[in-house]
Amino acid sequence: MASAGRGRLTAATAVGPSALPRLSKPPLLDKLPRTLIRVPFTLGYTLVLLGTGLYARLGDPGTVHDLLADSSTDVSHLSQRPLLTLLFSALWAVGGITSPYLVVFPLVLGALERRVGGARTAGVFLLGHVLATLLTELPVAASVAVGDLPASSLRRLDYGVSYGLIACAAALAGLLVPRLRWALLGGIGVALVAGSLVDFDPLTEWGHGLALLIGVVCWLYVRRNARWRPS
Structure with a gap:
């Protein structure tokens, strides 16, 4: 009887939890933590934009408006405190938490950072953000x-990450195979045209075009420092 009991116990053990097949993680979830570790600049910056986007949606409207106005990269602010203005303007995404930039931003900067590193990605972003801003506001x-323009033109609401993002997207195109490269550049162009049809601002559109050109100029730089490129 004891032997039979042990036999039944063994059989039950054989079909216990340890004998059941283990469910594996989806490949995307398995790779996600390693991917995030490889793009610390993109991850940190995206969290900042999410935070400011949430505040823009949930904060006091008057305070939010004042913060955005103080972050504007217009001539008046740039002449008074250029470094702080350029820094603060890059802490916001136009549209807040619902901004399409919050979706595109980590995809573009993450892909570039994986290839050239965080410091060089930050360099391309800052180059696009700063140069495109100055080249639009100095004229x-x-x-x-x-x-030729009234004094009121010295103050305008202009902030956000679009110049730096476009420069990084254009720089990333230089690391892709020709077919994908021109597809990406064409997609950027279509997006810019569509955006101008919704809300046309000559200075902003001029800045977007300059940012695109700045990113293309960075091709030689990113290619020299790329960790890998598709052949």
């Missing part, structure tokens, strides 16, 4: 100085 300052 405004000159036009006001000679009387």
Whole structure:
């Protein structure tokens, strides 16, 4: 009887939890933690944009408006505190938490960071953000100085990560095979045209075009420092 009991116990053990097949994680979930570790700049920056986006949605509207106005990269703010203005303007995504930039931003910067590293990705972003801003606002300052534009042009609401993002997307295109490269550049162009049809701002559109050109100029730089490129 005891022997039979042990036999039944053995049989039950054979079909216990340890004998059941283990469910494996989906490949995407398995790779996600390693991918995030490889893109610390993109991850940190995206979390900042999510935080400011949430605050823009949930914070006091008057305070949010004042913060955005103080972050605007217009001539007046750039002449008073250029470094802080350029920094603060890059902490917001136009549209807040519902902004399409919050979807595109980690995809583009993450892909570039995996290839050239966080420091170089930050460099391309800052180059696009700073140069495109200055190249759009300095002509405004000159036009006001000679009387072609009214003094009110020195103050305008202009903030966000679009210039840096476009520069990084254009730089990333230089690391892709030709077919994907021109598809990405064409997609950027279509997105910019579509955006201008919804809300046209000549200075912003000019800045977007300059940012695209800055990213293309960075091709040689990113190619020299790329960890890998499709052949």
